[in-house]
Amino acid sequence: MSSDSLASMSEVPVAGAEPIAPARSPGATVRVGVIGYGYWGPNIVRNLHGLEHCQVVSVCDKNPSALKRAQKSYPGVQVTTDFSEVLQSPDIDAVAIVTPVWTHFELAKAALENGKHVFVEKPFTATSQQAEELIELADRKNLRIMVDHTFLFSGAVRKIRELVDDGTLGPLYYYDSTRVNLGLFQHDVSVLWDLAPHDLSIMDYLIVEKPEAVVATGSNHLNHLADMAFITVYFPSNVIAHFNVNWLSPVKVRNTLIGGRDKMLVWNDLDPDEKIKVYDKGVKITKAEGVYDLLVSYRSGDVWGPKVDSTEALKVELEYFIQCIVDGKTPVNDGAAGLRVVRLLEAAEQSLQARGQLVRL
Ligand SMILES: NC(=O)c1ccc[n+]([C@@H]2O[C@H](COP(=O)([O-])OP(=O)(O)OC[C@H]3O[C@@H](n4cnc5c(N)ncnc54)[C@H](O)[C@@H]3O)[C@@H](O)[C@H]2O)c1
16 A cells, blocks of 8 residues: 555544554564455455565464465465464464454454454454454453455545545435345355445445434345345435345446435446546425425536546555554544444344334444
């Protein structure tokens, strides 16, 4: 990550982001152990490996063939099938947990108890109670937790945040995202817990207001876990957010519409060149004396495509993680951010089970 992008992440106002005692002296190397080298783990190791102030000391996976792959790519890195070797090693400062959701809590708890900073995959934990316990433990031990909300570090989301913050869009009306494709079916979590954490974390990052209620519907067709879900999040103001996540779509779609009073934008994450388009479009009510007298005028102005940084989001995020450890700073995607997403997932799950009943947060 360039120092520019690091600066822009550090400038994001976060409650409680004031420096705590630095864990490492400036310029020191943070030594990391990675647990889980399945689908996502290799991306974590590759990005950590390329960072200046970071050393991947050890990779752990209970599957020996995963370790063979790790050893082939990184001959200098120790490998083990026993996670306690990583958690108890005096040569490791931080642990990245890249294992299935149901293992996050036990592994993160043991890492914190052993004095390690923790980078943990989304969703943070399987329950909000587990998340609360980890946050309390990390606070008590003065350790950092970062939850892998990868998209917050993408050029597109950082640009959208800028457009929200500088008032380009005006007051927000809605956030509406579609994240659908065929598979990858997970055997332990539903599409809600697998895909929606991405969108809920982005929503949480862009809309500062606290949501008040959730409605979700969905269905399962192949096993007992929902493979499609439609989630609506209500805010006390007029902002509304909607998410469509689906593993049974014949095509891959990654589209988000964000409507504001002054401008509207479309973010197509699959477009390699113009990920974001901002539309100077809107609606104005010019007369509202009675419902039949409404005069609606439509504004249709220019469309522009802002420049979006193409640095790999995970690289930006992991460099920020290392920097937060060195500086003793609380990351924007800390345990509290992870907990907010888990609370939304729990509420959505409850609503989905009750066929769309409103669940208050
Ligand atoms: N941020 C993202 O964009 C993103 C993308 C994909 C997956 N993920 C998250 O990453 C996590 C892992 O997902 P995945 O798709 O890589 O799963 P996976 O099943 O492909 O890999 C998990 C690996 O962890 C290993 N493992 C499980 N328990 C272990 C233990 N106790 N000790 C050592 N190794 C253990 C397994 O052997 C496996 O190799 C999940 O939380 C998922 O939500 C995040």
